[in-house]
Amino acid sequence: MSKALLDFINQNEKTYVEELRELLRKPSISAQNIGIRETADWIVHYMESLGMKAQIYPMADGHPVVFGELNGESDKSILFYNHYDVQPPEPLELWESEPFSADIRDGKIFSRGVADNKGCLMARLQAVKAILQTRGKLPVSVKFLVEGEEEIGSPHLKSFVDAHRDLLRSDLCIWENAYGDEDGSPTIRLGNKGMCYVELSIQSMKSDTHSKNATIYPNAAWEMIWALSTLKDSNENILIEGFYDRVVDPGPEEVAVIKRVPIQEEKIKARAGVDKLLRDVHGYEIINAMYNFPTCTVCGFQSGYTGVGQKTVLPAKAVVKLDMRLVPNQDPDDILDKLLSHFRKNGFDNIKIQVLTKAYPSKTPVTDPAISYIYEMGVKAYDKKPVIEPLSTGTGPRYIFSSWTDMPMVALGVSNAGSNPHAPNENIYLSDFLSGIKHVALIIDGFSDFAKRKRV
Numbered sequence: 001m002s003k004a005l006l007d008f009i010n011q012n013e014k015t016y017v018e019e020l021r022e023l024l025r026k027p028s029i030s031a032q033n034i035g036i037r038e039t040a041d042w043i044v045h046y047m048e049s050l051g052m053k054a055q056i057y058p059m060a061d062g063h064p065v066v067f068g069e070l071n072g073e074s075d076k077s078i079l080f081y082n083h084y085d086v087q088p089p090e091p092l093e094l095w096e097s098e099p100f101s102a103d104i105r106d107g108k109i110f111s112r113g114v115a116d117n118k119g120c121l122m123a124r125l126q127a128v129k130a131i132l133q134t135r136g137k138l139p140v141s142v143k144f145l146v147e148g149e150e151e152i153g154s155p156h157l158k159s160f161v162d163a164h165r166d167l168l169r170s171d172l173c174i175w176e177n178a179y180g181d182e183d184g185s186p187t188i189r190l191g192n193k194g195m196c197y198v199e200l201s202i203q204s205m206k207s208d209t210h211s212k213n214a215t216i217y218p219n220a221a222w223e224m225i226w227a228l229s230t231l232k233d234s235n236e237n238i239l240i241e242g243f244y245d246r247v248v249d250p251g252p253e254e255v256a257v258i259k260r261v262p263i264q265e266e267k268i269k270a271r272a273g274v275d276k277l278l279r280d281v282h283g284y285e286i287i288n289a290m291y292n293f294p295t296c297t298v299c300g301f302q303s304g305y306t307g308v309g310q311k312t313v314l315p316a317k318a319v320v321k322l323d324m325r326l327v328p329n330q331d332p333d334d335i336l337d338k339l340l341s342h343f344r345k346n347g348f349d350n351i352k353i354q355v356l357t358k359a360y361p362s363k364t365p366v367t368d369p370a371i372s373y374i375y376e377m378g379v380k381a382y383d384k385k386p387v388i389e390p391l392s393t394g395t396g397p398r399y400i401f402s403s404w405t406d407m408p409m410v411a412l413g414v415s416n417a418g419s420n421p422h423a424p425n426e427n428i429y430l431s432d433f434l435s436g437i438k439h440v441a442l443i444i445d446g447f448s449d450f451a452k453r454k455r456v
Contacts, residue, residue: 002380005445006438008134013434017109019046020122020433021102024111030085030152036063039084043121043146044068050129052144062156063148067167070128072138074448079143079170079407082121083150086113087422094424108427115419119428120177120436121146123414127440139448143170150176153357154397161400168401171451172370174440175398175411178389180432182267182417185384186439188374189411191363193294194326195395196335199354200224205316208304214314221303224318227348231296236278238296240342246329250292254390257366261287261387271417291391295325321356325395332358360399362409366390370408373450374443378412381439412439 009016023046028039040056040063047054047068054068063085089099089112097103099112109119128142145168147157161168178189204218232238250258263283269275281289299322304315324335336355343351364371371388378386398409414436420426 002442002445005130005134005441006380009130009434009438009441012130013430016122016126016434016437017104017430019126020114020119021104021109021111023118023122024102024109024114025100027100028085028113028148029088030063030149031088033063036085036148040064040066040146040148043084046125047144050125050132052128052142057160059149059156059160065148065157065160066144066146067164068144068146070138070142072140072142072448074140074451076448076451077141077143077170077172078444078447079145079168079173080124081145081147081173081401082124082176083117083147083154084121085148085151086116086118087151089424091424096425099424099426104430107431108429109433110425110427112426115177115179115413115415115426115428116421117150117176119414119433120412123433123436124174124440126437127444130437130441131445139445140171140451142444143168150397154400157397158400165404169405170407172447173401173407173409174443175409176396177413177415178392178411179413179419180416181262181387182264182271183262183384184416185262186378186382186386186432186435187389187413188371188378188386189389189392190366190371191328191391191409192359192361192394192396192398193391194330194332194361194399195323195357195359196326196332196339196355197321197323197357198336198339199356200227200320200322201352201354202227202318202350203316203352204318204350205314208316209314211312211314217314219314220318221315223348223350224301224303224320227343227346227351228298228320230342230346230348238294240296240335240338241345242338243294243296243335246331246334247292247294247327248329250288250390254366257388257390258287258291259284261389263287267417290393291389292327294327294330295323297323297325299323323357325393326361327391328361328363330361332360359395359397360403361391362398362402363391364408364410368408370410370450373447374410374412377442377446378439380442382435412436 026039027035043066044054052068052070057065102111178187202220202223204220301320303318305311305313414433
């Protein structure tokens with residue numbers, strides 16, 4: 001069956017691309033509340049055209065969730081998690097074509113949201129469509145949870161998931177996205193880092209004053225700099241007491257998987273325009289650091305005058321955005337407590353901390369049988385063998401599911417290392433999009449037989 005299915009997908013590439021372009025031309029900018037309901041309605045209509053039972057779930061003070069499902073011939077089910085919202089397209093002047101025009105050139109389709117995440121969503125829906133058109137029925141049930149708030153931190157996703165656990169419970173979850181690596185190989189990602197993102201602020205005086213008073217008045221910028229200097233040393237070690245207490249070294253199976261990840265040191269350096277990487281790491285050290293090291297990052301610093309020319313001012317306030325990416329077993333609440341304690345112990349009681357985002361790490365073990373199955377289907381779908389990545393270096397809301405279910409969750413995608421998500425000229429290769437449809441179709445098509453063999 002798989003050859004006939006793949007042939008059918010090849011024959012219908014033009015249809016799939018045009019359907020994707022139709023969705024891409026609908027702006028759905030969650031941060032600005034632009035086109036949200038119209039896009040959700042379009043997705044429901046498309047699901048219904050496949051015979052799916054689809055519904056919009058309004059979220060109080062938020063953007064709606066779209067849920068669709070279609071029963072299959074077995075009692076096994078696959079849940080797909082995606083989002084239909086996109087980032088704002090600005091700065092518009094850096095786009096080579098209109099952000100929502102879905103232009104095609106040089107074998108790519110360019111549009112805001114094509115990589116993150118509409119191309120991935122459509123590839124999965126079209127995989128369902130291809131199976132229905134070739135065999136009439138699905139071998140397993142499929143469920144689609146498509147939220148409209150991922151780009152603003154998924155503030156209502158947990159409440160929806162907690163209220164609909166029985167509806168969402170499945171044997172496998174295919175997560176929203178994974179990007180091709182620097183060599184163009186598709187990736188299979190098994191988890192996400194967690195995060196504790198905070199805003200730090202110091203108010204040292206009631207207002208800015210003339211810098212001639214620097215001998216007698218406190219400088220909020222210097223106070224913040226001194227506070228930040230206590231968080232890390234020059235060797236990138238995080239100095240918050242107990243920060244590493246819960247970090248666990250990867251097991252032998254995971255180390256073996258990490259060592260199979262291609263080392264793309266020169267391409268990684270070239271993409272950032274740097275001559276060497278932090279701590280001058282090479283080879284396996286690069287991959288191990290990316291997956292298994294937590295971080296403490298100053299994302300932004302604002303204080304005093306930073307405009308054109310000079311202004312001799314003594315800053316009264318300093319504000320810093322700080323994110324801490326967390327690896328499995330670390331807890332953002334615990335890390336926040338340790339950060340507060342650290343500042344108190346070091347005499348920075350005047351720092352105010354506002355929590356902006358908390359997310360827990362989540363990871364499916366590399367030893368889960370579903371991983372090898374998804375890898376095998378990927379080998380059939382792509383020209384290159386997929387690369388298994390035990391953990392994404394980014395953060396997402398996977399923990400909302402892993403806190404109550406042990407179903408394996410695996411991220412797949414249709415994007416490439418140069419897809420520019422969140423940036424101008426966001427793009428995917430048309431060939432990657434077609435391969436993504438094939439991969440998901442093969443997973444659905446053979447999952448019931450796999451589950452019987454593995455007793456999933």
